[in-house]
Amino acid sequence: MLQLFIRLLLSFLLLPIAVAENNTMNIYSDVENSVYQIQVLHKQTGKKSVIGSGFVVGQSNILATNYHVVSSYVTEPETYKLEYFSTSGERGSLELLDLDIVHDLAVVKAKKYLGKPLQLTTIPDKGASLYSLGNPMDLGFSIVEGTNNGLMKYSEDKNILFSGSLNPGMSGGPTLDADGNIIGINVATSGNEISFLVPAKHLAAILERLKARNYIAEKSFLKLTSNQLLNANSTFLKRILNADKWVYESIGGFSVPSELSRSVRCWDTSREPEKDDLFRSFFIRCSNERSIYLDTGLEVGVVEYEYQWLESDALNPARFYDYYEYLNTSNLVSDANQSDITNFSCNTRFVNVNQQEFKVTICRRDYRNYTGLSDVLITMAMVGHKSQGFIFNLDMLGTDFNMALKLFQKMLGEFKWNK
Amino acid sequence: MxxxxxxxxxxxxxxxxxxxxxxxxxxxxxxxxxxxxxxxxxxxxxxxxxxxxxxxxxxxxxxxxxxxxxxxxxxxxxxxxxxxxxxxxxxxxxxxxSPSTRVETTYRNECDHIFCAMGQHMWSAVLLFFTMGVLLLERYLETPYARDALYYFTLGFPYLIGILISTLFFATISRLTVHRWHFLSIMSIITLLILFSQFLSNIGHSLNYFFSSNTPLEISAQISYFILPLLLIFFFTKKIYRTNIPMTLGIAFVISFFYSLPYTLELIDSLNIEEEYAANSTNTPPYNKTLSSLDIRVQSSLSVDEFIQETQEKLSQEVREHLIANAD
CATH class of the missing domain: 2.60.200.20 (Tumour Suppressor Smad4)
Incomplete structure (x- = not known):
């Protein structure tokens, strides 16, 4: 009797696991023929330079993937070519049709039938099981189960937080719900089962405009990406500029804007005081924690600013200013090189901001291939006080210069001197 | 015979x-x-x-x-x-x-120039202490922490050793070539070189802030790396060793060459880097970062609006030129 009870109990406990396994197996076998590896090959050597995943969507010869998988082909089509590679070992060439650089999506077309198009759907409830497919590290097609944690409301890109392990090579692969429909596209991971998916609606938007123009390829991708980036940037900046209320923070003698929007996060990064310090310093660093992948080493969309207050009762002005000047430095965090951008042009002036004098520098450099896109570095240091210093740095990568100036101007207008 | x-x-x-x-x-x-x-x-x-x-x-x-x-x-x-x-x-x-060959005129060993005074114990000691004082003051100004005298002593000690070792080096060369040590004079010339370099760099820094430009400090650095050692060694050798002008020039060039060598290499490097990676040497734009407690400057302050408008015009124009230069 006891034996029977244990057996029953065991089978009852194992049942959900068996169901889950069944589901994973079914999903994999259902969509296996619609999932492909996307390869960027060097034309001269014929070897793979970048790999990613893709899936059939919209039409039987159309694949969707990530922009960052095909970016080297987009920027250097004379050096690279695009190919698909199936689970059964077939390969063929691909043509780029359209892309969305802001949401990291690209749509490519093959010359022949690739498989049954997968259906796009909306995001299920938080906690629902999701199944992600792709070819991690070129090791073979895999399916990864994880949990849906919904849209990240407060992040700039509003991707889906997927608690599952995505790995390099799975980029561009589909993530499906329990019914085998696509809810998102694999895009990034931070390790430890923190992964990100692009919501399927952004892919639906591309497919819609492709359908409207009968799946004809876009003519100039550089122009398209420039416009997409500038639009995303101006949408973000307009939202900040038109926001009803900013959050303010006091740092030293100033009250300054901190979180300009909910997607901006500010952190205290003050130096830990030591007992023989003859000064006090405070540091706040804010960032929209956004980066849009443009090309190898090139990420744009970043808006970062920092406030630094320095004061001292013990240092004489000469000593104080020596340290103040040492802190007065700013640089962009970017791997852009001369082929991507122009030299910096800077303007340094003394400016009166709310009755306080600042030495202000604005520097700008432009992207050579993306018309209208600039990197802007703004840095200013308060002058005229013997033992108080205040530094404000504002860096923006891949922005519209005039919009950046507007943001800067509005921020300065909000600086309030309290002392 | x-x-x-x-x-x-x-x-x-x-x-x-x-x-x-x-x-x-x-x-x-x-x-x-x-x-x-x-x-x-x-x-x-x-x-x-x-x-x-x-x-x-x-x-x-x-x-x-x-x-x-x-x-x-x-x-x-x-x-x-x-x-x-x-x-x-x-x-x-x-x-x-022939025994009747005329010899050169005898010079009077009188202290008629500054280099001679520097060979005297008191003046060379004063110069050495003054230089050490200036070096330690520099270290003191750039240390925003409470430190005791021992800390500054340990910072100053390497300078003192450096001055003494280089003095010994050149004094040995002097002894081997002209049989005179000239230890004090050589030490004084080394301390003078340090003093003038510090002085030039401070002047350059103040002018940088005064004009909101990086050029004054660059010029003063080039002077103290290349021209200052050449001039000091030239006059020192001429006065102390009484050599003729071509020989003095030769000596001054050879010794100052070794002094300037690291700066020369740096200069060549920076020129190369400028050509190859001008846009991205460090992602740090070449703006003027100097700050000064005295706040003495040429520029008066602008309002935010004036500054924004000026910047908009200036930078748009300059970046357009960069892009056109690249397209050509």
Whole structure:
């Protein structure tokens, strides 16, 4: 009797696991023929330079993937070519049709039938099981189960937080719900089962405009990406500029804007005081924690600013200013090189901001291939006080210069001197 | 019979032999009339005779390094030579002159210039202490932490050792070449070089802030790396060693070359980098970062709106030029 009870109990406990396994197996076998590896090959050597995943969507010869998988082909089509590679070992060439650089999506077309198009759907409830497919590290097609944690409301890109392990090579692969429909596209991971998916609606938007123009390829991708980036940037900046209320923070003698929007996060990064310090310093660093992948080493969309207050009762002005000047430095965090951008042009002036004098520098450099896109570095240091210093740095990568100036101007207008 | 003076040239102090009896034998063996201990000299190297007409006749005996008379290599036949003549035996150079040859005027060993004062104990010590004081003040100004005297002493000690070691180095060279140490003078010139460099860099820094430009400090740095050492060494050598101008220039160039070498390499590097990676040497734009508690400056303050408008126009124009330059 006891034996029977244990057996029953065991089978009852194992049942959900068996169901889950069944589901994973079914999903994999259902969509296996619609999932492909996307390869960027060097034309001269014929070897793979970048790999990613893709899936059939919209039409039987159309694949969707990530922009960052095909970016080297987009920027250097004379050096690279695009190919698909199936689970059964077939390969063929691909043509780029359209892309969305802001949401990291690209749509490519093959010359022949690739498989049954997968259906796009909306995001299920938080906690629902999701199944992600792709070819991690070129090791073979895999399916990864994880949990849906919904849209990240407060992040700039509003991707889906997927608690599952995505790995390099799975980029561009589909993530499906329990019914085998696509809810998102694999895009990034931070390790430890923190992964990100692009919501399927952004892919639906591309497919819609492709359908409207009968799946004809876009003519100039550089122009398209420039416009997409500038639009995303101006949408973000307009939202900040038109926001009803900013959050303010006091740092030293100033009250300054901190979180300009909910997607901006500010952190205290003050130096830990030591007992023989003859000064006090405070540091706040804010960032929209956004980066849009443009090309190898090139990420744009970043808006970062920092406030630094320095004061001292013990240092004489000469000593104080020596340290103040040492802190007065700013640089962009970017791997852009001369082929991507122009030299910096800077303007340094003394400016009166709310009755306080600042030495202000604005520097700008432009992207050579993306018309209208600039990197802007703004840095200013308060002058005229013997033992108080205040530094404000504002860096923006891949922005519209005039919009950046507007943001800067509005921020300065909000600086309030309290002392 | 002619009387001659044989001058054996050595660094600094030459040796002189009055010769009025011929033949005279020169070589490394101890049975020679004049013994030269250099290993490049043969045991019996050369014989100088006087002919019946009163002319000097040279017999080369050396099979190893031979004898060169007035830039002509001698074979084993006797060769006539006049006065004055220059004779090269191995590595040693000898000059044959007449006793009536005029010598250069004697200079008065008087302290008629600043370099002479720097050779005195008191002034060189004052200069050394003053320089150390300036160096320590610099360290003090750039330390925003409470530190005790020992900390500054440990910071200053390497400078002191550095000054003393380089002084010793150059004093040794001086001793080997002109048989005088000139220790204090050399130490003073090294401390002067440090002092002037510090002074120039401070002036450059203040001017940088004054004009909101990086150029003044760049110019003052180039002066203190390249021109200052050259000038100081030139005047020092000229006054202390009383060498002629071409030789002084040569010495000044050689010594200051070694001093400037690291800066020269840096300069070449920065020029190369500028060409190759100008846009991205560090992602740090070349703006003027100087701040000054005195706040003395040429520029008056603008309003935010004026500044924004000016920047918009200036940078748009400049970036357009960059892009056009690239397109060409």
């Amino acid at each position: 002619e009387q001659i003076i044989l001058e054996i040239q050595a660094n600094g102090l030459n040796q002189y032999h009055h010769i009025d009896e011929f033949p005279v034998t020169i070589g490394r063996a101890y049975d020679n009339d004049i013994i030269l201990s250099d290993r490049s000299i043969s045991a019996h190297h050369v014989i100088i005779e006087c002919s019946e007409q009163g002319k000097l006749v040279f017999h080369n005996l050396s099979n190893e390094n031979g004898t060169i008379l007035n830039s002509k290599k001698l074979d084993n036949c006797p060769t006539k030579g006049g006065i004055p003549s220059i004779l090269n035996l191995g590595h040693i150079q000898l000059r044959i002159v």
